[in-house]
Amino acid sequence: MLSSDRPILIIGAGGFIGGRVVEVLQGLLGIPVRASVRRWTSAVRIGRLPVDIVLCDIADADQVRRAMDGVGGVVHCAYGDPAVFVEGTRTVLQAALEAGVDRVVHLSTMEVYGDVEGVVFEDAPLRKTGWSYRDSKIDAELACRSYMDRGLSVSILRPTIVYGPFSRDWTARFAERLVAGGTFPGREDCQGTCNLVYIDDLVAAIVLALDRKEAAGAAFNVNGEERLTWWQYLNDLSQAIGLPPLNGGSSFARRVRCAAVAPVRTTARVVLDRFRDPIMAVYQSSPTAQRLMRGVEGVIRRTPAPAEYRLFTRKVFLPVDKARALLGYRSQFPASRGVALSASWLRHHGFLGLPEAAPAGPL
Amino acid sequence: MSVRIAVVGCGAIARAFHLPALAAVPGVSDHLIVVDHDSRRVATAQQEFRASRAATDHREVLHDVEAAIVAVPQEFHADVVMDFLRERVPVLCEKPLATTLAQATALVTAADVAGVVLAVNNTRRFYPAVRAAREWIQAGRLGTIRRVEIHEGTSFNWPLTSGSMFGRRGTGKGVLQDVGAHALDMICWWLGARPSITRYQDDAMGGSEAVARVEFAGEGCTGVVDLSWLSKLPNTFRVVGDEDTLEGGILAWDAVRLTGRGGSRKVRLRPEVRSFPRVRDHVIADFLGAVRGERPPAVPAREVLPSIAMIEECYGRRERFPMPWFDTVSEASSVVV
Numbered sequence: 001m002l003s004s005d006r007p008i009l010i011i012g013a014g015g016f017i018g019g020r021v022v023e024v025l026q027g028l029l030g031i032p033v034r035a036s037v038r039r040w041t042s043a044v045r046i047g048r049l050p051v052d053i054v055l056c057d058i059a060d061a062d063q064v065r066r067a068m069d070g071v072g073g074v075v076h077c078a079y080g081d082p083a084v085f086v087e088g089t090r091t092v093l094q095a096a097l098e099a100g101v102d103r104v105v106h107l108s109t110m111e112v113y114g115d116v117e118g119v120v121f122e123d124a125p126l127r128k129t130g131w132s133y134r135d136s137k138i139d140a141e142l143a144c145r146s147y148m149d150r151g152l153s154v155s156i157l158r159p160t161i162v163y164g165p166f167s168r169d170w171t172a173r174f175a176e177r178l179v180a181g182g183t184f185p186g187r188e189d190c191q192g193t194c195n196l197v198y199i200d201d202l203v204a205a206i207v208l209a210l211d212r213k214e215a216a217g218a219a220f221n222v223n224g225e226e227r228l229t230w231w232q233y234l235n236d237l238s239q240a241i242g243l244p245p246l247n248g249g250s251s252f253a254r255r256v257r258c259a260a261v262a263p264v265r266t267t268a269r270v271v272l273d274r275f276r277d278p279i280m281a282v283y284q285s286s287p288t289a290q291r292l293m294r295g296v297e298g299v300i301r302r303t304p305a306p307a308e309y310r311l312f313t314r315k316v317f318l319p320v321d322k323a324r325a326l327l328g329y330r331s332q333f334p335a336s337r338g339v340a341l342s343a344s345w346l347r348h349h350g351f352l353g354l355p356e357a358a359p360a361g362p363l
Numbered sequence: 364m365s366v367r368i369a370v371v372g373c374g375a376i377a378r379a380f381h382l383p384a385l386a387a388v389p390g391v392s393d394h395l396i397v398v399d400h401d402s403r404r405v406a407t408a409q410q411e412f413r414a415s416r417a418a419t420d421h422r423e424v425l426h427d428v429e430a431a432i433v434a435v436p437q438e439f440h441a442d443v444v445m446d447f448l449r450e451r452v453p454v455l456c457e458k459p460l461a462t463t464l465a466q467a468t469a470l471v472t473a474a475d476v477a478g479v480v481l482a483v484n485n486t487r488r489f490y491p492a493v494r495a496a497r498e499w500i501q502a503g504r505l506g507t508i509r510r511v512e513i514h515e516g517t518s519f520n521w522p523l524t525s526g527s528m529f530g531r532r533g534t535g536k537g538v539l540q541d542v543g544a545h546a547l548d549m550i551c552w553w554l555g556a557r558p559s560i561t562r563y564q565d566d567a568m569g570g571s572e573a574v575a576r577v578e579f580a581g582e583g584c585t586g587v588v589d590l591s592w593l594s595k596l597p598n599t600f601r602v603v604g605d606e607d608t609l610e611g612g613i614l615a616w617d618a619v620r621l622t623g624r625g626g627s628r629k630v631r632l633r634p635e636v637r638s639f640p641r642v643r644d645h646v647i648a649d650f651l652g653a654v655r656g657e658r659p660p661a662v663p664a665r666e667v668l669p670s671i672a673m674i675e676e677c678y679g680r681r682e683r684f685p686m687p688w689f690d691t692v693s694e695a696s697s698v699v700v
Contacts, residue, residue: 023689027568035530040523044592047529047537050569055526165688172594200691285638287616333691341688348684349574349594354514 002211006072007032009101011058011092013051014042016166017107017159017202018077022046024203036067038080045166058088061095068099073210077107082136089140093147093154103216104144104154105209110195110221110318112138112158117316122158122219141219148217155215157205160223160318164199164338165345171237173301175346178238179353182302185258185312186251190231192314197224198338201331205323214326221318224338225331230312236335240343241352254304261303268296365390366651369428371421371443372435373399373408374524376457380484381432382412383640384647391651396424404524425450430654433457436527437541438534441466444481448473453480455650455660459544459674460667462536467671471664480653482660483667487545488552489642489649491634492611492619496602500553505604508554508584512601513546515613516591519573530570537571538592539563539677546588547577548670549613553602556582557669563677564684574684577677 002008008025012018013035025031027049036056037043043053056067058078068074074096079085089106096104111134113120114127128135144154163170177184184190205222209215228236235246272279282289323329333341346352368391370377377397386392395414398421399405409417418424421431421443431447433440433456441461447454448470460483461467474481487493499505516538528537551557558581565572577588589596602609607623616637618629636642646661653660 027689028691040526040529041520043526043529044519044537044573046570047526047533048566048568048570048573050531053526053530053532285640287637341691345686345688348686350514350516350589350591350596351594355574355576355589355591355596 002031002207003072006070007034007052008073008075008210009034009036009067009071011036011056011067011074011076012078012107013037013046013053014039015077015079016168017162017199018075019045019166020164020199020203021075021077021206022051023049024200024207026051029207034067034071038078058092059084061091064091064095065098068095068101071099072102074101074104075107075206075210076104082132085136086139086143090143093143093152097147097150097152102153103210104147104152105206105215106140106144106154106156107206108141108156108158108219109134109137110158110160110223112141113316113318115310115314117314120221120316120318122221122322153216155209155217156219157202157209157222158219158318159202159205160195160197160221162197162199162202164342167199167342170196171342172346172351174234174237175241175343175351177302178234178241178243179351180298180302183254183257183304184234184246185304185309186254187231187246187248189251189254189309190234190312191229192312193317194228194230194233195223195316195318196226196228196233196335196338197222197331198333198335198341201333204332205327205329208323208327208329212327218322218326220323220327220329221320222323222329223318223320223331224333224335225320226335227317228335233335233339236339237342240339241346255309258304258306258309261299262306264296265300265303265305268300365394366430366654367394367396367428368430368432369396369398369421369424370408370432370434371398372433372457373397373401373404374434374436375521377432377434378408378411379522380643381434381647382408384643385432386412387644388647388651396428398424401524422446425452428452430454430650432650436525437462437536438527441470444470445473448477448479448481451477451479453482453650453654455482455484455646456664458483458485458548458667459540459671460664461671462534462540464668464672464675467664467668471668474664480650480660481664482650482653483662483664484646485545485548485662485667486642486646487549487613488662489636489645490614491617491632491636492600492615493549493613494634495619495630495632496549496600496609496611497553499609500602500604501555504607505602505609506606508582508602508604510601510603511550511553511584511586512588513549513586513599513613514589514596515542515546515598516574516589516594516596517598518595519592528571533571535567535569535571536678537565537567537575538573538590539565539575539577540674542590542592543575543577543588543674543677544667544670546590547673548667549600550579550586550588551669551673552666554582554584557672558582558584558586560673560676560680561585562682563680564682566684566686567681568683572681575677576684577673579673
């Protein structure tokens with residue numbers, strides 16, 4: 001199905017996943033893409049390649065229709081305000097239906113299964129819990145189902161913890177915290193299953209979902225194939241960036257610290273959400289305010305968040321048997337390789353101190 | 364004293380920098396003309412900054428202004444600035460003055476012939492720590508300079524109104540020509556000379572680079588400049604002399620650090636400007652003073668020619684960084700073979 005006749009539209013190309021899809025499709029595989037971003041600010045990474053970049057907000061049906069003109073496939077990686085995202089996804093699907101697109105690959109998440117534990121296959125029920133991110137992703141999947149019924153060829157991917165170069169949540173922030181001497185939950189609070197998938201494995205799954213006819217109308221877990229604990233991942237990352245193994249000290253003390261900082265974290269988030277502009281004006285005009293705000297931000301970033309305890313203790317695993325059987329998916333990036341590549345990227349981009357030239361050889 | 368001034372280009376830099384500063388100057392705000400080829404954008408700017416007039420082509424206002432600020436995309440700087448100089452209109456141009464040394468030299472010559480001010484908004488020169496470094500180096504207080512390092516980067520967050528720098532339709536010139544225009548100008552300004560490029564690496568792959576490293580040497584000194592649009596770097600400089608070393612934050616307002624045989628100590632700065640809004644006011648006041656003939660501009664165009672030459676030399680010998688995380692051969696490749 002993949003061909004070089006018509007470009008693939010990547011919606012959300014300014015993000016971590018969409019950016020890598022662009023790099024792999026056009027930069028490594030030579031498949032023409034049209035990369036859509038909501039703001040030009042997001043185009044820096046993909047702008048390094050000779051890519052056709054268009055502005056497209058999924059909340060704007062006209063922009064979506066224009067972006068969809070003449071494309072052969074669509075990868076929908078956009079996310080944003082949950083209130084806008086679901087309707088925006090419908091807009092994307094409607095435009096794809098009208099444009100006669102061969103295949104839409106919709107990026108969902110493992111979170112659609114809810115806070116379940118154990119082994120979770122694709123036929124598990126989707127569970128809303130009131131968390132807007134999760135609930136909106138479920139609603140977007142339901143929208144995909146309704147468009148499948150109307151004849152649109154859609155494939156849904158449910159990636160797990162996607163890490164690697166340009167991952168803020170699971171790579172850069174952890175590394176920054178490690179470098180800053182911050183803490184993580186203790187060893188016994190990090191025994192949950194990490195469900196780590198390297199970004200290039202996810203992109204391979206996206207390419208397969210674009211290409212294989214078996215992908216149409218189906219949803220797939222996309223995960224790595226190792227069952228690492230969070231403690232193992234964080235330890236591997238720490239050592240890969242040249243730091244000692246994690247300190248296995250008192251879990252109780254860490255929980256106390258987390259609880260003590262939690263109100264500061266919540267207050268900072270609420271205040272910043274409501275008063276961002278005046279706060280940034282004060283930040284820009286006062287060195288004292290800059291020092292104070294950076295200090296608070298540093299404390300928050302170096303301390304485990306309550307949500308991390310829930311995630312890091314959760315024992316859930318998402319097998320990829322279905323993707324293996326129907327798409328031919330195989331994870332090519334065990335954690336040892338993915339973490340090494342991530343460390344190389346972190347070093348080059350100055351997350352670990354002054355930037356360093358990357359090694360020339362393969363990792 | 365009133366000045367009829369045009370701001371050409373109403374994108375991110377004009378809206379964040381020039382227009383707010385001009386709107387606050389008595390005698391200027393009443394005669395402000397905004398120009399942008401995008402009619403909606405220029406109408407918005409006219410309303411927001413209470414400009415007296417709006418136009419969609421700078422050629423419409425060439426004969427109606429006493430000064431111009433040029434803030435169009437970089438690749439159009441040379442043509443637009445030249446149009447104003449030919450009409451003997453003084454210009455403050457956003458950095459870089461031009462995208463080639465030949466263009467920049469032609470503009471300097473044109474300004475000389477016309478006998479008008481041509482200034483460049485290389486704002487780093489107004490920042491206290493950068494000024495302090497220049498004064499200390501030029502006064503010989505660090506001894507002979509042996510090493511200069513600048514590390515400047517942040518996740519790109521300018522609210523751009525055009526994608527002219529990126530991708531297939533972009534200029535192929537990114538962070539070096541943008542942030543690098545400041546950093547390399549700092550080096551030439553500090554040293555009073557133009558070092559030679561010994562190596563230049565970036566991450567462009569047919570588009571515009573987002574991360575770059577410049578290595579240079581000259582006048583008995585070596586140095587490195589790291590630039591990034593993709594991650595936060597320390598945003599610091601370090602100047603090593605054979606007597607003392609000066610280190611500071613590029614955007615620091617209050618202090619720099621001096622290390623030498625006498626130990627390491629913080630040196631307090633007492634700058635005229637202590638915040639970003641004050642920098643922009645200062646830049647505009649400097650230009651208006653030059654237009655009125657009160658003093659030469661702080662950054663005359665002739666002074667930025669060495670840094671433009673360095674940028675051109677870099678692009679002429681660009682190498683791609685090794686990026687093993689980019690060049691992975693994914694299983695995906697087997698799908699399309």
